[in-house]
Amino acid sequence: GAGVSQSPSNKVTEKGKDVELRCDPISGHTALYWYRQSLGQGLEFLIYFQGNSAPDKSGLPSDRFSAERTGGSVSTLTIQRTQQEDSAVYLCASSWTQTPGELFFGEGSRLTVL
Amino acid sequence: QKEVEQNSGPLSVPEGAIASLNCTYSDRGSQSFFWYRQYSGKSPELIMSIYSNGDKEDGRFTAQLNKASQYVSLLIRDSQPSDSATYLCAVTGSSNTGKLIFGQGTTLQVKP
Numbered sequence: 001g002a003g004v005s006q007s008p009s010n011k012v013t014e015k016g017k018d019v020e021l022r023c024d025p026i027s028g029h030t031a032l033y034w035y036r037q038s039l040g041q042g043l044e045f046l047i048y049f050q051g052n053s054a055p056d057k058s059g060l061p062s063d064r065f066s067a068e069r070t071g072g073s074v075s076t077l078t079i080q081r082t083q084q085e086d087s088a089v090y091l092c093a094s095s096w097t098q099t100p101g102e103l104f105f106g107e108g109s110r111l112t113v114l
Numbered sequence: 115q116k117e118v119e120q121n122s123g124p125l126s127v128p129e130g131a132i133a134s135l136n137c138t139y140s141d142r143g144s145q146s147f148f149w150y151r152q153y154s155g156k157s158p159e160l161i162m163s164i165y166s167n168g169d170k171e172d173g174r175f176t177a178q179l180n181k182a183s184q185y186v187s188l189l190i191r192d193s194q195p196s197d198s199a200t201y202l203c204a205v206t207g208s209s210n211t212g213k214l215i216f217g218q219g220t221t222l223q224v225k226p
Contacts, residue, residue: 031212033214035216041218042216042217042218042219043158043202043216045213045214045216048212048213048214050212055212055213056212056213058213091157091158100146100206100212100214101146101163101204101206101212101214102148102160102163103150103158103160104160105157105158105159106157107157108157
């Protein structure tokens, strides 16, 4: 498709399990962002990629969170040993390098940790 | 102090009125400023970007930037019920890494 694609759209997991969330950006977009949005809250910045490198990882909440991007395209956000407070919608967005900040968002992955 | 601050609202205006949404930011070196709209249960979508002081108009929307006051606003003229949504202000930092920080959003309700 032409837009940002995220999978899974919904994930229910048990506390302590690991989860992987995938993001496929718009073709040609070199910048890729991950945000987290809890119910009724704003967007919490997690990590930003320019190509395959991550100039800014400052938003990752703990060392249980990691992200990678390969081939300058698909990105995976991994949460290890999930906790109930990790429950949120995880949003991925991409943009052209020339227009940082003009983001195109995917539909999000809703994570529920029981 | 939060990096980007908005009044959470809700801001309620009658149909046809002007809605005024405000945002302040803490990083004086910020370069780029954006307004996103988020309908309930949906992802944010970009509606305006502004990079220099002054006003920028696009249809019924006007973005205003005052870097000296570290203040950004969005005016929506002739508000429609379909404008009812949460409006998110977003700002890039002075470090120019591309990191985009969002405010908490202001919920706008346009009543018929």
